[in-house]
Amino acid sequence: MNNVLKAIVAVAASAAVLYGLQRTTPSYGEITSPIAVTGKLGKRIAANAFVIGVVKVHLARTVTTKSVGRTQTFTSSGVWALVEGAAEARSESLSLMSAQWLGRDGVRYALSQRFSTVPGFLPSQRLEPGLPQPVLMAFEIPEDQVSEGTLLIARTAWTPLEEEVRIELTGVGPDDIRPALVLARSEGAVPWTLKSE
Amino acid sequence: MTAAAAPTGGERRRYWFSLAALAIVLPAAIVVNSWDSLSEWRRLNSRTPLTVERGATQRYAGAQWQLTSLTRLPEGPTGAIPIVAEFEAVVDDPDLLKSPCAVVLVDDRGRRWQPAFLPSRVVRQARREAADKPRCGAFPNAEKGKTIMMAATFTVPGSATGLTLSVTVAGARPEYLVFR
Numbered sequence: 001m002n003n004v005l006k007a008i009v010a011v012a013a014s015a016a017v018l019y020g021l022q023r024t025t026p027s028y029g030e031i032t033s034p035i036a037v038t039g040k041l042g043k044r045i046a047a048n049a050f051v052i053g054v055v056k057v058h059l060a061r062t063v064t065t066k067s068v069g070r071t072q073t074f075t076s077s078g079v080w081a082l083v084e085g086a087a088e089a090r091s092e093s094l095s096l097m098s099a100q101w102l103g104r105d106g107v108r109y110a111l112s113q114r115f116s117t118v119p120g121f122l123p124s125q126r127l128e129p130g131l132p133q134p135v136l137m138a139f140e141i142p143e144d145q146v147s148e149g150t151l152l153i154a155r156t157a158w159t160p161l162e163e164e165v166r167i168e169l170t171g172v173g174p175d176d177i178r179p180a181l182v183l184a185r186s187e188g189a190v191p192w193t194l195k196s197e
Numbered sequence: 198m199t200a201a202a203a204p205t206g207g208e209r210r211r212y213w214f215s216l217a218a219l220a221i222v223l224p225a226a227i228v229v230n231s232w233d234s235l236s237e238w239r240r241l242n243s244r245t246p247l248t249v250e251r252g253a254t255q256r257y258a259g260a261q262w263q264l265t266s267l268t269r270l271p272e273g274p275t276g277a278i279p280i281v282a283e284f285e286a287v288v289d290d291p292d293l294l295k296s297p298c299a300v301v302l303v304d305d306r307g308r309r310w311q312p313a314f315l316p317s318r319v320v321r322q323a324r325r326e327a328a329d330k331p332r333c334g335a336f337p338n339a340e341k342g343k344t345i346m347m348a349a350t351f352t353v354p355g356s357a358t359g360l361t362l363s364v365t366v367a368g369a370r371p372e373y374l375v376f377r
Contacts, residue, residue: 130354
């Protein structure tokens with residue numbers, strides 16, 4: 001009788017352990033998820049392959065672009081977030097193809113391609129070792145996702161176990177939303193200018 | 198568990214022998230399973246440099262290669278220095294040259310610069326004839342005895358010293374050329 005009881009307890013215990021293992025097994029997506037390198041707005045953040053720093057986040061209802069003889073105004077049903085920063089490769093030339101705005105609800109907003117022709121646009125900028133370059137990112141996000149956002153920057157959006165820089169955007173809030181911004185080309189060291197209108 | 202008989206000396210020996218064998222069999226199984234990937238990785242890894250001194254020629258991938266010039270252009274406003282590398286290959290065996298070619302500029306700290314996709318305006322103004330030369334790519338039209346002139350432009354910081362140009366033709370790996 002004692003032996004039967006022991007056997008039942010042993011089977012129940014192993015079933016419980018197996019159930020626990022099954023429930024806590026990380027998914028393939030979690031095992032291969034990006035390796036996070038965290039940092040803050042205004043700070044230089046060094047990953048293994050690249051260095052990036054975000055200097056300023058501009059929020060606006062509309063953005064007007066000015067290039068030679070052409071003025072275009074871009075509206076949005078949400079809010080425009082234009083992010084200015086600088087980036088540099090560390091050991092080998094590379095491009096940072098992926099940037100996402102992670103809202104406080106956990107929703108990710110991909111880069112807007114509507115300013116992809118502006119010089120300095122992050123994915124089209126080839127970063128070289130030893131040469132910091134100004135970079136520009138643009139997002140269209142709902143107004144309630146403006147504060148407590150996080151910027152996620154990586155070489156690609158889908159490579160497993162890739163480094164991903166996560167920049168906490170503290171101090172950015174709906175109070176900073178301006179009615180209109182003007183984005184123009186410039187011949188200086190920073191190839192664009194951003195002005196409030 | 199009084200019913201189980203005590204293990205005999207033979208059983209005990211076999212048990213320990215099996216346990217010790219695992220230490221050899223498990224790594225062996227991993228190596229056997231990944232042998233193909235490992236040998237493929239070794240084959241594709243560029244690890245045998247053929248160092249070429251300035252002005253000399255070197256036989257590689259069915260051609261005689263030579264670096265004709267490595268020009269430093271004046272520094273731009275942001276501290277970036279454009280570098281123009283011009284090199285040529287005299288074809289011996291066109292079949293060996295059919296696979297893609299890659300060039301990279303390496304400095305003495307091991308930093309690697311990829312060539313620009315298109316020569317910049319500065320390069321086109323300063324070295325018109327170099328900017329018009331093709332990049333090192335695949336050579337489907339290579340003919341024996343013909344000379345292929347190539348150029349690549351790079352952007353490096355002023356701190357880059359001891360630059361070498363490395364050329365890899367995919368079919369000739371693991372060998373690659375290093376022009377000093």
